Amino acid sequence: MPRTVPLLALLAGCGWNNLPAQENYYVDEPLWNSTGPIATSDGVYVELPAADALVLVRADGTWSPVDVGVGTLDRAPSPSPDGATIGSFITRIWCADGEVDHVYVEACPEDELEQDHDLLLIRDGAVGATIALDNPYNGLRWSADGTWAVALIEAGSRLNNAGGVVSLTTILFVDVASGSATSVPVGFAATDVLFDADASRAVVLSQSEVAVVDLTGGSPSVAITYGLTLDADDVVVPVGIELTPDGDHALISVEGDDSLYILDLVNPSVNIKALSGAPSAMAVNLGEDRTILVYGADARVDIVDHDGFDVDSVGLDEPMSHILDASDFSVLWSPDSRDVYRFQVTEGDEGAIAYSTTEYRLQSTPLSVYVSPDEQFAVALTAPGAIGGRYGMEILDLRSDGEGGWRDDVWPYALEGRGLGVAFALEGDAPQALVLQQDQDYVYQFDLMSAAATELGLSAPPRAIGAMPDGGFFVTEDVNTGLMAFLDPSSDAVVEAAGFATYDLLGQDLLLVEED
């Protein structure tokens, strides 16, 4: 008997130490999208591209699949701004030859394959509404209050696999509450949709055209159409749009042009302002009711007031290409410059307008910049350079200097790995920066006031960090079978959920749905 024990043990196989792996198997897509989870009040929705599935991971460490049915999820889901709903496009394939035995796509004659496209509105971990699409839409835009979603075909999409004739001039307005959908004809290749504050109308950007859609009637309908060119040969591609805070005007920048189109949405008319060049970024500063524009190749910032839309220009030392908006100031930065600017518009007692520019000089060029919610600090994750050849983190002091000006202090730190992301928390009154570093299995919690730091341990190096609506955070970790940690900075508690990325690992082949 003692001789049979090792024999039986050998025959029975081992545990995790010697898994058989006689072959290789290639998967076109990753098991899970570790950098694009969507935090909602229900939990974190994670897309599983290989399995065409969606799972909901909860802060208590549990997870469950979202039953989206058989089909292919076309793109990463899109969350509504209010965090209550996510939208996901799905393509369902069926065989039109009348045979009921088909299970796999290969079994159906190619000329009998048909496609249906649906939009799924998902809430509370389940599909709340399914909207049948007459067009292979693959992009979503949301109103700020989450009551409207607009489906469109994203620019540059390949439509090779889309069945049937595709309309390139319609978009779909979806009433999220009722699930009703209305096709609205707009211009060719709609690229973006912006809603006004009360979601009473939407402004749709298309090639050489802007449409204003009225949402107050029974169903959405085009109220006004603005042409952006008089010559059909002259194609104008709008790339950026902002609405003035009162919603009366739309400011539109166009590709490769220094024109800023100002559309009066109340008394329909067009006015064009000449800018210093084609802007790299544009943002409405709500506090001062002005629009700020920067140019990647020109060291200046343009300010457009929302009364007469006059353009003022302020010179900078170096060109900026990004704008971060705070309540009454803007942070300007560029990955090509070590300068970061705090830019503020102030109005004096007699209505005189003044511009204050505070320059921060970093030790290395920034890869990304984040402003703390209390707007007292900014955190820049920087490229390797002057900081001992290592990736860095530099803290910018945005606070007032108490003498009518602003501090310009910068505190540089060398990180252990490339900074992947920053989230902010509040411990009492002290703002905390939670910093992720590549290949480092901890979250670096940095007190921006006291400069004290702690490390919150993780099981694996992180990939991304995000904020939960309840104030907590989630961190995705570099584990291919799925690992996510939920952090509560106030208690340093960490709860992990694992394995969700293997959901339906065995169901990767395209399955046919039954013909309705």
Next chain:
Amino acid sequence: MRQSLTLTLVALAVGCSSDAAFTEAYDSGSQGAASDYEPSASTGDDDETPPPPETEKDFYALAPAQTDKFVFIANPGRGTVTRVNVETLAVDTTPVGNNPQIVLTTPDFATAAVFNEDDDTVSLIDADTLQTLTVAVRPDLKRMVMSPDGTWVALWHDLSAVDDGEEPDGVIAFNEVSFVEVRTGRHEPLAVGNYPHGIEWTEGLAVVVSDESLALVDLDAEPLDRELVPISDDFVDPPAAEEVVLAPDASYAFVRQFGAEDLTIVDLESRVVSRVPAGANPTDLDLTVDGRTAVLVARDANELWLYDVADPFADARTVPLSDDLVTGSVVLDPTGKTGILYSTAVLQAVYAVWDLETDTITPRSLVKPVQSLSVGPTGDSLLVFHTVDNQPELPTSDTFYDASALTMIDLSDFGKTDVYMPSTLKGWTTASNGEYSYFIMEGQPMLGVLDWGRLMVEEVSLSSTPVFVGALPDLDETDGDDPPAWVSQEHELGRISFYDADSAALTTITGFELNSEIEVQ
């Protein structure tokens, strides 16, 4: 071909003021663009080559259309007219006919009349509501003018408005005039004398001027009644009727004919044509502000001949002119006290001031010869635009040699400011209160502002090269607020700027032609 706002063909008609003095000043050149000065003008010293006729700015008929608060801009390429509210900068565009070329506004600012050249129609637009009535007129007409009271517009085939090389298309008659009643849209086509080249208006009467005849049109008759009155004895090659002036009471029409030694007088009541002696080579004819005297400049005689309008057949009173200058033209100031004597036919850098009360003629020097000049609406200012060509005595080292220039002259003390211009004049205007004048130049993206109070010039940068300039009328000169000037500029989508001289603020609207592409469901 893309229509740019070069808009050399775009007509922006002047907003007519009911101010007679302003009208007269308009006739004398207070608004308009630079004329094409003929480089062959002589210095006056060569006896064998007589000086050419005096030139006036009559092709400045393509003036901007404005009311008290709106500016109307025609968009020929899109068959629309854009209305800009100067106060709010609100822009509205309304469709009219094809190729709108001329826009005129009534003096009560209630209506804009638009001539659509390709459609042979006139669009009558309510300035406030933009409601439009379209009236078909006779084909192939080129010019449209409006009666001073705004009751009628008249259109005819003006040969001077035909582009070089433009060939007639189809059957064309050159003696047709279309009258359109602005209020009702009633169209009355009439045949008048051949090749009409102007219309003069008076109470209830329009006088259509041709070289061989005057067509007297009774505007009170329905249908309109016209009577041809021959004014030349030479029916084969009649002399050009260069100028016609009507007596304010519609009693007489005074006709100055090219090369004549007399003045033709037509009794508008009896239709009798008479001639009275005039000096040698009369080159200009004007009425004084009070309408009592017709002033004729006899250039070769170097005299002014003054006729009593009430009794033109009485002997004319002559005023000898200074030998220091050649006098071919006269401009009378709105106050009726002063006249400016000058010539555009010779290169002389001199003008003379004529005191109408004392008949004193005082020559004064200029920096360069005169291209055109204008007395301000208040009679206090004289604005002179000079030729590029130089007077013989100008040294080549002079700053103004071969340069464009203008001169601001204060007529109260004859203080003046000579202004060097980097380019030739393209257009100018004077505010109705006379405080500011504005000018634009060829290819220069700037607006020149002439401050008559300080006798100084300011330069305002524009975003693109200007096309037309105008100034809104000041309806309340006691409120201390000057209405803005506007200047349209080259831009493929339309650009216009408004300049407020009080605050020195420039506001620009660009892209208003896109408003024709706005569809409101």
Next chain:
Amino acid sequence: MLTTLLLTTVSAWAVDHEVSGELGTLRNTDRAYDVYTSLNAMPSRGLGGTLALHERVGVTGGWHRSSRGSELYFGDDSPAVVAAFYTDTFDLGVKADVALGDMLRPYVQASGLLVRGVSRVDDDPSDPVSVGQIKEAGLTGGALGLAGLTLRISGDRINLPLGFSVHAGLGYGYVGRVDLGDLGTIKPGGGFASRAGLSLIF
């Protein structure tokens, strides 16, 4: 001790008591199985035994183990995950044969199957304990039918208390679908089956 007991009681029967070591295979064309291997079959190894109840009939039983796995690659060439699938198949059935002389024994066999399928997915095979290890298991049943030939050398022939035999059989097997929880389902076998082995007979 069990072997001695069997030898002393049934040495007179035509169906031998036997204990064998076997290799086998069962066809598996399930799409889910493709994750683990490109083979359309599950090779196995195991143990079997026969208890003779009659001259021609005996009860058979046994256990077979199959294990296949793959390294899963996602887009790039770095191995990311190892996925393995094991089956433990327990069979119980009957076997009948006829004697063709002393050495050849054609036989037929029918068995009921109890199959336990286990799938392991490991994000980091080098780490025996990590959070990236996922295991799911399930049970199902099936049936197996074989027909084959045994070549036997009895103990008497070689003057030994035990004889030897070699057998090989072909047939058909059917296995139901196994639920592997969140990983999905898999049908571990269905179709052509074979088993061959080396036995001790007594």
